[in-house]
Amino acid sequence: MTGKAPIIVIGAGQSGQQICDSLRKGGYEGHLMLLGDEASLPYQRPPLSKKFLTGTLEAERLLLRPASYYEQQKIDVHLNARVDSIDRAACRLRLRSGEALAYSGLALATGTRIRPLTVPGAADANIHYVRSLADGERLAAALKNARRVAVIGGGFIGLEVAAIAREQGREVVLIEAFERLMARAVAPQVSAFYAELHRGHGVEVLLGTGVDAIRTVAGEHTVVTSTGAEYTVDLIVAGIGVVPNSELAEAAGLACRNGIVVDDCARTSDPLIVAAGDCTWHMNGFLQREIRLESVQNAVDQAKSAAASLLGQSSVYCQVPWFWSDQYDIKLQIAGIGMPHDQAVLRGDVSSGAFSVCYFRDGVLVGVDSLNKPAEHMAARKLLAQGTPLSAAQAGDTSVDLMQLARGA
Amino acid sequence: MPKIIYVDINGARRECNVANGxxxxxxxxxxxxxxxxxxxxxxxxxxxxxxYIDPEWMDRVGAASDIEDSTLELAYDRKPNSRLSCQIEVTDKLDGLVVHVAQNDG
Known part of the structure; x- marks a missing residue:
């Protein structure tokens, strides 16, 4: 990496911040620029659908690093800065403001954006989504005054919001198009547990139910479902997925396929450009297949590989994926990727509210969901990382201590 | 405001005012x-x-919860005085606490 032009990181989220951090730790002393299109310094997104909505967590506490960190590390942060185009031949970016910036290396950490609900009437229904700090602040304020809330989408985000809304005493109806909750991520028995959990807390959970239209009259919204039922609420929150922000890369001629295509070292086809985080369709060294992951773990670990690649080293991204979701007093922790699988083995007693489900593909452990079983989650991460063999029979036998097995390897 | 004394991975000692809560x-x-x-x-x-919690402070800081104890399994070089600092709430009782930063990168 020669010349005086800076390394530029586009996207001031968890991944962008980590790329900057890893570049400095890796010895890069040159000009380093971080461009973000939001108004805030990089912050944690996971709490936005959880504790932040209760209004008891100040926005400042979400910051990944205080402002002084960026000064000390000489990271030149530009907020509210949107990149319009990348001219790869000239190694130059153009910002929305018209400014052109030359780069010697470029990292794309552009993240995702929410998938909007597009049913008739959606545009007039003031629908809330949860992606940015601004979204979280708006929703937290709206929840305070809401009486009845419709949550559209029974994935992590929708369920976490539903749980918080119930804990604040709001009436909640949750509408999920699939026949079960979190269908993309967990086994049917886990979905069923969560449907009961939410119902037990007073959420009206509608499964296999779409939304056909929304009518808004005088600040009240009536959600019309695919079964013809109508729910009149004063607040609608939708969590129906995200789409990767890959248009900038695509317009610059970089390969994109459900995200920006990168190899297992976070490199795009352009030797000067890397990408990391939610926005990448990447070769995952651990999974040995291409995938797009939306998680803190992926944002951070892939960012480290991306930074190494910019420094001319090669550091293969090969980490066990992990995720978590907090709903009521249940902590769901996911290790590995259980989907797809050909066998799901229950470990423990569902009715106790603390159990795990171990997923196998071709007889090999590929993922573990743990509910209020943190030790089993941590053991699973170790087992998966080490490739320690575990049989389905062992997985289902709670007298087999997974942590001991993991330590013994 | 309680003072927390951090000894970082390079051995540098810093006295910081940290708010209760x-x-x-x-x-x-x-x-x-x-x-x-x-x-x-x-x-x-x-x-x-x-x-790592300075041994003199172990009693006042207290033990890790079950979930923290499990999470510590992922830590590099866990010791009897290992704690995850995100799980320790600062209170007046901890004024003067000395914590040593463990190896967290890599």
Missing amino acids: VSVMEGAIANGIAGILAICGGSCACSTCHT
Whole structure:
């Protein structure tokens, strides 16, 4: 990496911040620029659908690093800065403001954006989504005054919001198009547990139910479902997925396929450009297949590989994926990727509210969901990382201590 | 405001004022203490805010919860005085606490 032009990181989220951090730790002393299109310094997104909505967590506490960190590390942060185009031949970016910036290396950490609900009437229904700090602040304020809330989408985000809304005493109806909750991520028995959990807390959970239209009259919204039922609420929150922000890369001629295509070292086809985080369709060294992951773990670990690649080293991204979701007093922790699988083995007693489900593909452990079983989650991460063999029979036998097995390897 | 004394991974000792109610991890991040990463933001999910509590303070800091104890399994070089700093809330009782930052990167 020669010349005086800076390394530029586009996207001031968890991944962008980590790329900057890893570049400095890796010895890069040159000009380093971080461009973000939001108004805030990089912050944690996971709490936005959880504790932040209760209004008891100040926005400042979400910051990944205080402002002084960026000064000390000489990271030149530009907020509210949107990149319009990348001219790869000239190694130059153009910002929305018209400014052109030359780069010697470029990292794309552009993240995702929410998938909007597009049913008739959606545009007039003031629908809330949860992606940015601004979204979280708006929703937290709206929840305070809401009486009845419709949550559209029974994935992590929708369920976490539903749980918080119930804990604040709001009436909640949750509408999920699939026949079960979190269908993309967990086994049917886990979905069923969560449907009961939410119902037990007073959420009206509608499964296999779409939304056909929304009518808004005088600040009240009536959600019309695919079964013809109508729910009149004063607040609608939708969590129906995200789409990767890959248009900038695509317009610059970089390969994109459900995200920006990168190899297992976070490199795009352009030797000067890397990408990391939610926005990448990447070769995952651990999974040995291409995938797009939306998680803190992926944002951070892939960012480290991306930074190494910019420094001319090669550091293969090969980490066990992990995720978590907090709903009521249940902590769901996911290790590995259980989907797809050909066998799901229950470990423990569902009715106790603390159990795990171990997923196998071709007889090999590929993922573990743990509910209020943190030790089993941590053991699973170790087992998966080490490739320690575990049989389905062992997985289902709670007298087999997974942590001991993991330590013994 | 209680003072927390951080000894970072390079051995540098820093005395920092940290507000009651925030975590020892948040105090470290706010003061730029080298070696505290906290990538999960304090959700007790990653063990990258691992610290060693000065032996004199162990009684006052107390033991790790079950979930923290499990998460510490991921920490590098766990010791009897290991704690995740995101799980320690700063109170007046901890004024003067000395914590040593563990190896959290890599």
